[in-house]
Amino acid sequence: MVNKKKYIAMLLAGGQGSRLGSLTRNIAKPAVPFGGKYRIIDFTLSNCVNSGIDTVGVLTQYKPLELNEYIGNGQPWGLDRNRGGVHILQPFTKINSKSWYEGTANAIFQNIRFIERYEPEGVVVLSGDHIYKMDYRKLLRFHEENNADCTIAVIDVPLHEASRFGIMNTGADGRIYKFEEKPKEPKSTKASMGVYVFRWEVLKKYLTEDDKQEKSAHDFGKNVIPAMLSDQKRLYAWDFTGYWKDVGTTESLWEANMDLLNPACELDLDDNELRIYARNFDSPPTFIGETAQLENCMITKGGEIYGHVVSSIISSGCVIEENAIVENSVLLPGVTIKSGAVIRYAIIGQNAVIESGAVVGLSDVEGQRPEITVIGDKKKITKKPA
Amino acid sequence: MNMMGIIFSNIYDERLGEITARRTLASLPFGGRYRLIDFVLSGMVNAGMTNVGVITKQNYQSLMDHLGCGAEWDLDRKVDGLFILPPFGQGQKSVYRGKLEALWGTRRFLERSNEEYVLLADTNIICSIDYREMIRRHIESGAEISMITKREEITGLGDSCDVVVRSDSAGRVKDVLMHYSVPGIENAAIGMYIMKRTFLIELLKESHSYNLVDFERDIIQSKCAYLHITELPFDGRILRIDSLGKYFSANMALLDASVRNEIFSRHGLVYTKIRDEVPTHYGSGCRLKNSLIADGCRIFGEVENSILFRGVTVAKGAKIKNCIIMQDTKIDENVELDYTICDKDVTITRDRVLMGVPAHQIVITKGKVV
Numbered sequence: 001m002v003n004k005k006k007y008i009a010m011l012l013a014g015g016q017g018s019r020l021g022s023l024t025r026n027i028a029k030p031a032v033p034f035g036g037k038y039r040i041i042d043f044t045l046s047n048c049v050n051s052g053i054d055t056v057g058v059l060t061q062y063k064p065l066e067l068n069e070y071i072g073n074g075q076p077w078g079l080d081r082n083r084g085g086v087h088i089l090q091p092f093t094k095i096n097s098k099s100w101y102e103g104t105a106n107a108i109f110q111n112i113r114f115i116e117r118y119e120p121e122g123v124v125v126l127s128g129d130h131i132y133k134m135d136y137r138k139l140l141r142f143h144e145e146n147n148a149d150c151t152i153a154v155i156d157v158p159l160h161e162a163s164r165f166g167i168m169n170t171g172a173d174g175r176i177y178k179f180e181e182k183p184k185e186p187k188s189t190k191a192s193m194g195v196y197v198f199r200w201e202v203l204k205k206y207l208t209e210d211d212k213q214e215k216s217a218h219d220f221g222k223n224v225i226p227a228m229l230s231d232q233k234r235l236y237a238w239d240f241t242g243y244w245k246d247v248g249t250t251e252s253l254w255e256a257n258m259d260l261l262n263p264a265c266e267l268d269l270d271d272n273e274l275r276i277y278a279r280n281f282d283s284p285p286t287f288i289g290e291t292a293q294l295e296n297c298m299i300t301k302g303g304e305i306y307g308h309v310v311s312s313i314i315s316s317g318c319v320i321e322e323n324a325i326v327e328n329s330v331l332l333p334g335v336t337i338k339s340g341a342v343i344r345y346a347i348i349g350q351n352a353v354i355e356s357g358a359v360v361g362l363s364d365v366e367g368q369r370p371e372i373t374v375i376g377d378k379k380k381i382t383k384k385p386a
Numbered sequence: 387m388n389m390m391g392i393i394f395s396n397i398y399d400e401r402l403g404e405i406t407a408r409r410t411l412a413s414l415p416f417g418g419r420y421r422l423i424d425f426v427l428s429g430m431v432n433a434g435m436t437n438v439g440v441i442t443k444q445n446y447q448s449l450m451d452h453l454g455c456g457a458e459w460d461l462d463r464k465v466d467g468l469f470i471l472p473p474f475g476q477g478q479k480s481v482y483r484g485k486l487e488a489l490w491g492t493r494r495f496l497e498r499s500n501e502e503y504v505l506l507a508d509t510n511i512i513c514s515i516d517y518r519e520m521i522r523r524h525i526e527s528g529a530e531i532s533m534i535t536k537r538e539e540i541t542g543l544g545d546s547c548d549v550v551v552r553s554d555s556a557g558r559v560k561d562v563l564m565h566y567s568v569p570g571i572e573n574a575a576i577g578m579y580i581m582k583r584t585f586l587i588e589l590l591k592e593s594h595s596y597n598l599v600d601f602e603r604d605i606i607q608s609k610c611a612y613l614h615i616t617e618l619p620f621d622g623r624i625l626r627i628d629s630l631g632k633y634f635s636a637n638m639a640l641l642d643a644s645v646r647n648e649i650f651s652r653h654g655l656v657y658t659k660i661r662d663e664v665p666t667h668y669g670s671g672c673r674l675k676n677s678l679i680a681d682g683c684r685i686f687g688e689v690e691n692s693i694l695f696r697g698v699t700v701a702k703g704a705k706i707k708n709c710i711i712m713q714d715t716k717i718d719e720n721v722e723l724d725y726t727i728c729d730k731d732v733t734i735t736r737d738r739v740l741m742g743v744p745a746h747q748i749v750i751t752k753g754k755v756v
Contacts, residue, residue, distance in 0.1 A: 036665035037681070075457065076660070261667075269664040270682070280660045282458075284650045285418035285644070285680040285694075294672055301419070301681050302667035304643075314667070 003083055005118040007140060009053045011044055012104055013128035014061030017344065019249045024375030025351060028060060030128030031067040033332045035269065036315045038278045039070060040247060041128045045077045046276045051136035055084030057114055058290060059107045061100065062089055068202040076279040089114060103218030109207040120200050126348050127194040131236050131256045132244035133274045142238045149202040149233040150379065153240045155197035165191035168219050168237045176235040190237055193244055196220065203235065243267035254347055254372045257313045257330045261296055283316055291322045307337065329361065345370050349377035357383035387434035389503040389521050390583065393426060394485060396443040397508045398628050402454065404751050405729060408517055410442065412509040413449040415712050417640050418680040418693050421452050422509045422627065424658045431459045432654030433517035437466035439495050441488050443473055443481060458657050471495060484599035490590050496583060504586055508577030512625040512636060514652035529616035534578040536620050542569030549575035549602050549619050559615040562607040573617060576624060620754045623648045634727065634747050637693050637710050641676055663696050671702065691735065726750065
């Protein structure tokens with residue numbers, strides 16, 4: 001069959017991302033802007049393309065308008081294919097059936113027909129809310145070499161943080177014998193990255209069985225993986241080294257942005273081998289005025305900078321007026337900082353306006369960075385009366 | 387939009403010297419992330435024109451690479467879209483000599499199109515024109531050919547105007563002067579002409595039988611007494627690029643906010659090829675003043691009154707003033723540049739000092755290591 005693909009990817013992008021607060025009030029988490037000109041989902045989509053996976057189903061559910069529009073026909077990622085390409089998979093109604101995606105496994109289960117059209121040997125299941133660059137071909141090779149039913153990418157985390165993750169206990173050959181979701185006393189430091197590859201025939205069987213379990217949460221980590229383990233299926237952990245960050249909270253989103261400014265950070269956007277693609281909007285180059293002072297920052301096109309910018313990420317189309325100060329902050333697209341305003345340790349939402357003299361964010365306290373302040377999209381912040 | 391477009395990509399190539407030796411004028415980098423053709427092409431698209439032919443002559447590989455299938459301009463279409471029109475050779479004659487011959491080679495394209503009007507345009511004029519307004523004015527005038535003009539000054543200091551028109555109070559062209567150099571303020575043509583498509587086809591047939599070559603000389607000038615030609619004065623800003631000096635000053639004009647607003651957003655945006663660059667990184671210790679910086683640069687030195695294209699690196703201690711640095715050029719440590727134009731992929735090795743002067747910029751050609 002013409003449409004046959006060895007591997008296809010299913011990208012889970014339906015999460016609300018409630019811990020990102022006002023940043024996800026109107027858009028899904030994967031559509032949140034990142035790093036000046038990207039959206040969070042660009043990383044996973046680009047990884048797929050750079051790994052030779054040209055068929056990607058994107059499962060959306062929460063506030064999908066902007067995300068769907070952003071993905072469009074997939075052209076920015078080269079996913080506008082005649083055979084394969086990117087497909088938005090939204091929940092739909094069926095005869096005698098609930099329609100919303102209930103859990104990660106259920107979301108895939110409801111799209112069995114989509115997957116079967118490509119007769120894949122394996123399905124790569126991904127999350128749309130992680131920042132990392134990975135050549136999935138290495139994972140797939142490991143998966144094939146082990147003749148595995150499921151391979152899970154894992155990253156070594158510090159032991160004291162391990163209880164925040166799904167932890168794999170493995171033998172020396174990488175075979176997983178136990179999986180623990182957020183264990184109180186972790187016995188391993190191999191944390192699941194939310195990147196799975198399954199042998200399709202095996203996954204299909206387990207998804208179908210899981211669907212019949214009324215009590216199941218229909219979740220990969222809670223239900224499907226444990227069920228496969230208890231049946232002695234061949235589950236392997238593949239060790240990934242490199243940068244990986246879950247940007248599920250405002251603190252971690254801010255940290256990941258700041259990592260781009262750290263020359264020691266392993267995440268290098270500027271290498272040509274695994275390039276990150278994004279939908280581009282046409283705006284002229286950045287203008288840096290006479291009065292601007294810049295120090296260790298990233299600024300993308302369309303900006304007009306006259307103020308003082310230190311250790312910050314400035315997205316497209318931002319205006320920073322004279323005598324304004326932006327420090328340790330992330331400005332999402334279209335933000336205006338009027339003269340004399342001060343921004344510290346903040347994420348400023350799209351098209352927000354910080355009026356003259358207004359102060360946003362907190363200062364360091366004895367060298368400790370304060371909590372990150374978030375200003376929602378289109379908000380207008382005025383100077384507090386004295 | 388009932389008008390198609392024809393763009394001449396090679397006009398004036400020879401006047402810009404080294405920077406157009408290996409590319410068309412149309413694909414000359416401009417303004418940090420654009421090529422000259424982007425401005426007229428985007429103007430056409432913003433006016434709702436969806437059928438555009440680009441006439442090429444030689445060295446058009448870079449132009450083909452830039453335009454691709456026209457996706458960035460939304461011209462990758464089933465019906466109409468972007469058409470590259472390479473020279474159409476027959477027998478001994480392979481490359482055309484002037485616009486009339488070039489158009490004669492594309493007559494099949496003109497005949498197959500359906501639009502009632504056609505806009506001919508060069509790429510050496512940077513401006514933001516609303517072509518919808520121009521076609522309305524053309525129809526109102528009742529003319530057979532309309533030419534867009536702009537009041538320009540001839541200083542008498544060695545400059546001249548290619549095509550100057552004299553018209554009556556109704557705008558009807560009475561006289562046309564070519565290569566005119568007498569000082570004064572004149573109405574100069576900006577290489578944009580509107581006429582009916584069928585009229586152009588008839589004109590081409592007639593010109594071919596008389597072996598006419600040059601559209602401006604053999605039609606606009608020679609026939610202005612017989613044809614009804616009107617001028618459509620344009621009151622916006624134009625940046626004319628017909629010499630290296632003008633190329634330099636046109637780039638520098640973009641450092642003025644009012645020029646940027648007019649050129650980049652007066653009648654819609656300017657579209658260009660996407661390069662998937664990362665945002666520009668401004669390192670610790672960098673100092674920038676009054677400069678236009680594209681994405682993908684890494685800047686650790688000093689940059690003043692300059693235009694940096696995509697992917698330029700400026701190392702620590704380097705000082706760049708009054709320069710145009712094209713894409714992917716590398717400026718090493720402690721280099722000093724003033725009034726210098728670096729083409730693509732140039733490397734200036736450490737401690738080099740290159741000083742041009744305002745009236746004469748140094749040009750480093752593509753790929754050179756200094």
